[in-house]
Amino acid sequence: MTTPAYARHGFGTSPEVALDDVPVTGRLPEWLAGSLLRNGPGTFQVGDRRYRHWFDGLAMLHRFSILDGRVSYANRFLETRAYAAARDEGRIAYPEFATDPCRSLFARAMAVFDPQVTDSAKVAIARVAERYLALAETPIQVQFDPQTLHSVGVVGWDRSTFGRMTTVHPHLDASRHEAINLVTRYGAASQYVFRRLDTRDPGAVRGADLATRRVRRPAYLHSFGMSARHLVLAEFPLVVDPMALLLWLRPYIENFRWEPGRGTRFHVFDRASGAHVRTVATDACFAFHHVNAFEAGGELVVDLVGYDDAAVIESFYLHRLEEPDVRIPPGTLRRFRVPLASGPVRQERLSDTAIELPSLDYARMNTSHEHRHVYGVGLRGERGFYDQLVKVDLRSGASTTWWAPGCYPGEGVFVGRPGRVAEDDGVVLSVVLDAARGTSFLLVLDAATLAEIARAELPHPVLLGYHGQFYDDLPGPG
Ligand code: CO
Numbered sequence: 001m002t003t004p005a006y007a008r009h010g011f012g013t014s015p016e017v018a019l020d021d022v023p024v025t026g027r028l029p030e031w032l033a034g035s036l037l038r039n040g041p042g043t044f045q046v047g048d049r050r051y052r053h054w055f056d057g058l059a060m061l062h063r064f065s066i067l068d069g070r071v072s073y074a075n076r077f078l079e080t081r082a083y084a085a086a087r088d089e090g091r092i093a094y095p096e097f098a099t100d101p102c103r104s105l106f107a108r109a110m111a112v113f114d115p116q117v118t119d120s121a122k123v124a125i126a127r128v129a130e131r132y133l134a135l136a137e138t139p140i141q142v143q144f145d146p147q148t149l150h151s152v153g154v155v156g157w158d159r160s161t162f163g164r165m166t167t168v169h170p171h172l173d174a175s176r177h178e179a180i181n182l183v184t185r186y187g188a189a190s191q192y193v194f195r196r197l198d199t200r201d202p203g204a205v206r207g208a209d210l211a212t213r214r215v216r217r218p219a220y221l222h223s224f225g226m227s228a229r230h231l232v233l234a235e236f237p238l239v240v241d242p243m244a245l246l247l248w249l250r251p252y253i254e255n256f257r258w259e260p261g262r263g264t265r266f267h268v269f270d271r272a273s274g275a276h277v278r279t280v281a282t283d284a285c286f287a288f289h290h291v292n293a294f295e296a297g298g299e300l301v302v303d304l305v306g307y308d309d310a311a312v313i314e315s316f317y318l319h320r321l322e323e324p325d326v327r328i329p330p331g332t333l334r335r336f337r338v339p340l341a342s343g344p345v346r347q348e349r350l351s352d353t354a355i356e357l358p359s360l361d362y363a364r365m366n367t368s369h370e371h372r373h374v375y376g377v378g379l380r381g382e383r384g385f386y387d388q389l390v391k392v393d394l395r396s397g398a399s400t401t402w403w404a405p406g407c408y409p410g411e412g413v414f415v416g417r418p419g420r421v422a423e424d425d426g427v428v429l430s431v432v433l434d435a436a437r438g439t440s441f442l443l444v445l446d447a448a449t450l451a452e453i454a455r456a457e458l459p460h461p462v463l464l465g466y467h468g469q470f471y472d473d474l475p476g477p478g
Helices: 005-012 079-091 105-111 242-247 311-315
Strands: 024-026 034-043 058-067 070-077 124-128 131-135 139-144 151-155 163-167 171-173 179-187 190-198 208-215 230-235 262-270 276-282 286-296 299-307 333-338 346-349 356-359 373-378 388-393 399-402 408-409 414-418 426-434 439-446 454-457 468-471
Touching: 005 426, 024 179, 034 124, 034 131, 058 079, 124 468, 131 151, 151 454, 190 230, 208 230, 230 286, 230 299, 242 299, 262 299, 262 333, 276 333, 388 426, 414 468
Parallel strands: none
Antiparallel strands: 024 454, 034 058, 034 468, 058 070, 124 131, 131 139, 139 151, 163 179, 171 179, 179 190, 190 208, 230 262, 262 276, 286 299, 299 333, 333 346, 356 373, 373 388, 388 399, 408 426, 414 426, 426 439, 439 454
């Protein structure tokens, strides 16, 4: 069996490099200036061991800086205990999403008393209270210098944090100086907890409880929804017995069970007071990513990328992704209307186009009922890895795509043109793996049409990663 080229390059190892001037073809818009910071795996190989799942691996940060039509690039492994153990001792020392360290039964038992969670914060990036943070689903945030990409240290975490998981998708509201995230506390009495942090307070790193809800068997939660007045927790029926998780007999995600009979429960909270507004159940589904949420006519409208079940997680094991005919279940844009007073949830399919890693013009359109355009990666056929960028018009349901033979784009990040009127006046940035050449490039698309404007070609591959952010006030070095 031949491993497909995208898997050989996309799940291999990235070298650490810094390039002052990356060759650009096409013409970058004059207004486009700032830095795209991205997070993701830098290697899946440690010593003679290989991580097992796309969501494992050692964190690597990337920075593409754009100014005056030129591009510079640098990357660096996140300097963590997990990375030090891999580099210095050649071993996987901490449990990841679906990979555990090699441990004896005795060591496993002892780990209950001396828990070790990974600090390889590889999933996303956020700027909270002027700190640049690498985020993981363990509540460990690693602060880094956005210029040098050197790690500054772990913030907002101590040993008592064990037994908690969080999302890598905090909601940020600049107008209210708020950062809100969702934490699951596992224990004899497990809880979902919304935490709110005042972003004006430079000392605030963990925030305070805003809303809590007891849960017997917590669900795997990757994101949540926030509208102008509400927070919404969509509790999918992929659930875990917290005692199994605390014993940690198998890798983290493999403790969860799919129980569709529970349905999907929408828990709605008042955003200002934290008061519980409503819990209402509907048919079972699964999602990693919320897209947006807003109030309309007495209802909370919740858009997400939904799946019929949680099989997508299994499709991301590396041995599956390395099969020539891998099949990834297609996620689609689904809208749930949750009446705020009473009545059942109504669901509609917004588009049939396969989409993941959804993004929008977050700064302007998050919580807005006028939000219209969603960007993401998609699947051209029923087999293979994400091989196109898509844009879905929520008003018409129509979709636009960009693809090129042998190319595998990462998350599309929208950057608006300063002074724009139209929502999609700007560019979409994506780091694309050219599997045939074994190299990656920064792709710049016209956000209105998804036509290519420019690309900046690296001499090496960037591994297939997850999430990033663009900061227009973050210049490149020098
Ligand atoms: Co995510």
